[in-house]
Amino acid sequence: TGTTRPQRLLRAVQERATRGDSESVIAAIDHFCRHQEWAMNVGDEKGFILDSVVSEVSPQTALELGTYCGYSTVRIARLLPPGGHLITLEFNPNYAAVARQVIAWAGLEDMVQVVEGASGDWIPHLREHFGIESFDFVFLDHWKELYLPDIKLLEECGLLRKGTVLLADNVICPGTPDYLEYVRKSQSYESHYFGSHLEYTRAEDGLEKSVYLG
Ligand SMILES: Cc1cc(C(=O)N2CCN(C)CC2)sc1-c1cc(O)c2nc[nH]c(=O)c2c1
């Protein structure tokens, strides 16, 4: 028994960050992952790229696939415009439970909905369940094998519109070769690779930004 890594990460947030201060929550998680235990958050280096894309899109409706402990959820939600809303899907109930508390500690619970379950099961029901017409922004950070099937499902469900921006983590490490090939070859996407490093390490990784052209 004992605690899990997400529970230890949450405790670090509650001990080091100021309630309602999202910047201090982000800093506390980065400190924990650099000095205590590595964890699979997008991290500060790729997080800076994520911030710039979110700020550029300024989404009213945003979707995150893969919440984990809520680090990127907080990074995205803190930059949403007034009225903006983020839905984040998480398969693992233990991760979701920790993420809800991290998001609440940052004071962003009113702009975020953490939804538990498999992305493939939920995507066809997002419109009816949450009244979503389409997404302005999608962050893919769940499981490398699901990136491609899930964007095809988003296309089929009409949840992408001309100009929707997709941003995918880990396209080099662990790597999503089938997804990369698809978005880079498809006439329906305009893709760009942002080189960076695997969170908290010197290993190569990066983010792929793909604009849906309809
Ligand atoms: C679990 C894991 C291990 C990695 C690695 O190469 N390691 C060597 C170096 N040491 C230090 C860490 C471990 S990379 C990675 C990972 C990273 C993400 O950002 C992920 N995002 C979403 N979903 C994932 O499954 C996901 C996995």
Ligand SMILES: [Mg+2]
């Ligand atoms: Mg990742």
